[in-house]
Amino acid sequence: MIENIKDLxxxxxxxxxxxxxxxxxxxQKPVDSQLWTVERPQKSEHGDFSTNAAMVLAKTxxxxxxxxxxxxxxxxxxxxxxxxxxxxxxxxxxxxxxxNEAWQKTLTLLxxxxxxxxxxxxxxxxxxxxxxxNPTGPLHIGNARGGPLGDAIAALLxxxxxxxxxxxxxxxxxGQVDRLGTSLLHWVKxxxxxxxxxxxxxxxxxxxxxxxxxxIRDLKISATLGDETxxxxxxSHYGVKKLNEEIRSDCEAMGISFDxxxxxxxxxxxxxxxxxxxxxxxxxxxxxxxxxxxxxxxDDFMQDRESVLxxxxxxxxxxxxxxxxxxxxxKSGYETIIDVWGSNHHGHVPKIKAALKVLGHNxxxxxxxxxxxxxxxxxxxxxxxxxxxxxFVIAREVLDEVGRDAFRFFLLMRAASAHLDFDIAxxxxxxxxxxxxxxxYAHARICSILSKAPHQPPCAPxxxxxxxxxxxxxxxxxxxxxxxxxxxxxxxxxxRLVFYLLDLARHFQSYxxxxxxxxxxxxxxxxxxxxxxxxxxxxIIKEVLSDALNLxxxxxxxxxxxxxxxxx
RNA sequence: GGGCCUGUAGCUCAGUUGGAUAGAGCAACUGCCUUCUAAGCCGUAGGUCGCAGGUUCGAGUCCUGCCAGGCCCGCCA
Numbered sequence: 001m002i003e004n005i006k007d008l009x010x011x012x013x014x015x016x017x018x019x020x021x022x023x024x025x026x027x028q029k030p031v032d033s034q035l036w037t038v039e040r041p042q043k044s045e046h047g048d049f050s051t052n053a054a055m056v057l058a059k060t061x062x063x064x065x066x067x068x069x070x071x072x073x074x075x076x077x078x079x080x081x082x083x084x085x086x087x088x089x090x091x092x093x094x095x096x097x098x099x100n101e102a103w104q105k106t107l108t109l110l111x112x113x114x115x116x117x118x119x120x121x122x123x124x125x126x127x128x129x130x131x132x133x134n135p136t137g138p139l140h141i142g143n144a145r146g147g148p149l150g151d152a153i154a155a156l157l158x159x160x161x162x163x164x165x166x167x168x169x170x171x172x173x174x175g176q177v178d179r180l181g182t183s184l185l186h187w188v189k190x191x192x193x194x195x196x197x198x199x200x201x202x203x204x205x206x207x208x209x210x211x212x213x214x215x216i217r218d219l220k221i222s223a224t225l226g227d228e229t230x231x232x233x234x235x236s237h238y239g240v241k242k243l244n245e246e247i248r249s250d251c252e253a254m255g256i257s258f259d260x261x262x263x264x265x266x267x268x269x270x271x272x273x274x275x276x277x278x279x280x281x282x283x284x285x286x287x288x289x290x291x292x293x294x295x296x297x298x299d300d301f302m303q304d305r306e307s308v309l310x311x312x313x314x315x316x317x318x319x320x321x322x323x324x325x326x327x328x329x330x331k332s333g334y335e336t337i338i339d340v341w342g343s344n345h346h347g348h349v350p351k352i353k354a355a356l357k358v359l360g361h362n363x364x365x366x367x368x369x370x371x372x373x374x375x376x377x378x379x380x381x382x383x384x385x386x387x388x389x390x391x392f393v394i395a396r397e398v399l400d401e402v403g404r405d406a407f408r409f410f411l412l413m414r415a416a417s418a419h420l421d422f423d424i425a426x427x428x429x430x431x432x433x434x435x436x437x438x439x440x441y442a443h444a445r446i447c448s449i450l451s452k453a454p455h456q457p458p459c460a461p462x463x464x465x466x467x468x469x470x471x472x473x474x475x476x477x478x479x480x481x482x483x484x485x486x487x488x489x490x491x492x493x494x495x496r497l498v499f500y501l502l503d504l505a506r507h508f509q510s511y512x513x514x515x516x517x518x519x520x521x522x523x524x525x526x527x528x529x530x531x532x533x534x535x536x537x538x539x540i541i542k543e544v545l546s547d548a549l550n551l552x553x554x555x556x557x558x559x560x561x562x563x564x565x566x567x568x
Numbered sequence: 569g570g571g572c573c574u575g576u577a578g579c580u581c582a583g584u585u586g587g588a589u590a591g592a593g594c595a596a597c598u599g600c601c602u603u604c605u606a607a608g609c610c611g612u613a614g615g616u617c618g619c620a621g622g623u624u625c626g627a628g629u630c631c632u633g634c635c636a637g638g639c640c641c642g643c644c645a
Contacts, residue, residue: 039584042591052587055625065625090588091625134645175644201644264645292643304570304641311643318645346572347640372573373639414581417573419638421580426594429607433594437607449604487584499582502592513609516601524604538604562607 001106001479004082005049005096006038012075013053016068040480047087047095048103048476055092065092103475104463107536110478113543118486121162124335128154131251132169132341135243136180138207139250140392141422142342142373144399148408148553149371149416150340151256152494155551160489165334168251168258169325172240173265174318179203180243181236185228187212188221188235205390211239250396255404255553264321272324273316276359277309283358295319297354307351319348323355330361338492343370369492371416379425402427405554409436412494412552435502439545440557442505445512446542447558449523450535457535465533468520470511474537477504481544494552501548508541 013036036053054069061068069088076086082102087095110116130150133143150166158164171177183203189196191212198204215221215238225231251257267273280286280295287296291312309320329337339345345368353363376383376393386394399407406427413435414420426433450456466475480500488496514521523534546556 037584039587041588042583043588046588050588055587058625093588095588136645171645175642177645179644290643294643308643313643315643317643322645343573343638344640345645348645349572370572375638418581419574423580426580434607435593438593441605441607445605445608452604483584491585495582496584499592506592509608510610512604513600513606515604516609519603522604559605560607561605 001098001103004080005051005098008076008078008083009036009038009051009053009072009094011077012072013057015075016071040476040483041095046089046093047085048098049096050089050093051096052093054088054094058092068092069094100467100472101464103472103479104466106479107463107466107475107540108460110481110540111543113540113547116482117159117161118482118489119161120486120489121157121160124162125165125333126154126157126162126336126338127165127167127329127332127334128157128338128340129167129169130154130340131247131256132171133247134171134176135240135247136176136203137205137243137392138389139247139395140386140389141376141395141398142392144250144254144395145371145374145411145420146340146342147251147254147256147395148411149369149494150338151254152408152412152497152552153338153340153369153492155553156485156489156494156497159551160485162336165259166257167260167262169262169264170244171264171318172244173268177236177240178232180208180239181232181234183208184212184215184235184239185232188216188231189225191216192223192225194225203390205386206388208239211242214242215239250399253396253399253404254407262325264318264325267321267324267328268316270324272328273320276324276327277320279359280309280355285355285358295351295355297358299354305347305351319351322348322352323359326352326356326366327359327361330356330359330365334365336365336367338367338369340369340371343372346370367492369416372419374411374420374422376422376424379423383424398422398424405440406434406436408553409439409498413498415493415495436554437560438509439501439505439549440555441560442508442512443542443545443549443556444558444560446508446538446545449538450542451558453524453531453535455532457532457539461533461536462529463533463536465530466537470507470514470521471534471537474504474507474511474541477507478540478544481548497548497551501545501552504541504544508538 036051036056038049038051041047041050054072055065058065058068066088069092073086073088073094076083080102082098084097084099086097089095128150131139131143131147133139154164154166179199179201180203182199186196186198186202187209190209212235215235219234219238221231277286277293285295285297286309287294287306292308293310294306295309296306307319308317309323310316326337339349341348349368349370353366356366357363376398383393385391386397388394388397401424402410410422410427411420427436466472484496484500488494488500511521515523519525523531523538525531549556
């Protein structure tokens, strides 16, 4: 529908804009059609669509906006007669009211749903890196925000015609992993009542101590420890393996699976690093100092951001491996590479991009979605940390308490750039305060209606029988679904879909409830044709609800019953 | 000291990339269960968009400077 209006306006604008030039026998096009837009206004009094074309073009054409608007209106050619009326409003908006019949006719065009999903990707390859938690501890709530977020972004891309690969990048070697090993050694020695001290910035949560216990058993560590350096190495391998398994299982519990796991240790083995370093050297963006090799391009921006690539010990850094990893991705032909990372990586992004640019890649293909960290609250109280983790709130503890649907929905409700308060008390409430149930309940109610219906709705019902204002409104909202998908995908903002769902659910719940007082709102009635039309409408609402919930990784239940033993 | 993000109703947050009289949920106050599920619906109230300038037909949105909070600035990842 919005496309139809855009076309009509576009033709009219072209006509109006080119007329003075035609009269002067000049053929050039004076304006760029990209400047103006057609939008759904916030307020229904402003019609179904509105355009700012007259205001935007007023300056270049040196005319008054309202005068230009009236000329555009005169030039609109509406062959299918879908426009009810056009008004000039405010400083020069043109508002379009669409006939109800035209809206009713759009309904059958919405099915099957797959046909209206915008094909943005055209099969282009996209890589999404998500979670990528270090295997030095259990998944905490900060890492976990990137899970549903990256997963929903991937699902949106997949839905809109991209070929998506979801990848987990595991930093399974390096300083932090070494520290895990020495920390485990400390706890092993503690258990064995030996003299020991926790290494500087060592890991101390209960999970490390549990892990040390299991290691003693699994690795059959005897009273004589042997070479401690060697043992610390064995322990770090052991810990990394165990923690990676735990992280993988936590992701599964969140409903997230990966197409590939990339290990930093494998990148290190593959020798790609030498070529990259060579290439950086030849481009004169490295510098040797204090025994280490630095990435040091000569531009103002990177001046204060020089970073070590190869340590004085000869060991490459995480930064170096990450350059290799991203270089691989570019070479694999990805059109877009999306890294969903915690906001603490923001300093890392420009460095990676700078290095990739030197390597001859287009840095714009790399998008970092940086999300702000999560604060867990329980009502008024701030939940600071978990006993088991020491410093963090463990994702699994929250997930187990509130359930997967509420967990994902809550983490997706906010824009990535916004700080997020996760209220456990609210998320586990089975009440009207909880938005996830609200949306699911709308879906369940429709399922209930459909199951009670004597017949399935026909393919081509008489949609003109959907003449209630609320029904036309629902049809309008359903027509917004493709636009919402389009914007949520391009902006990488799944929360737009959450807000769309809440809006659709709210309108449906309102419509549904009116039936208690007013029989015209009842879906199932004696009037067979009307029942068919209404069934058709609610079925599409159900399809859209379940489609969108599915993209968010939230279930769309067919039935919901309040437990008597639930919250008070 | 430098950088990134945030500041909108009592609380948690949207705000269609510069549009019209700034929106929603919760909390507060009203009503509504014999009829497709009350995990629901109807209504009321609630605002100096952190502050001060600037850009223009028009600013919550853009630019500058302040103020407040979070995060980053390591031969950690």
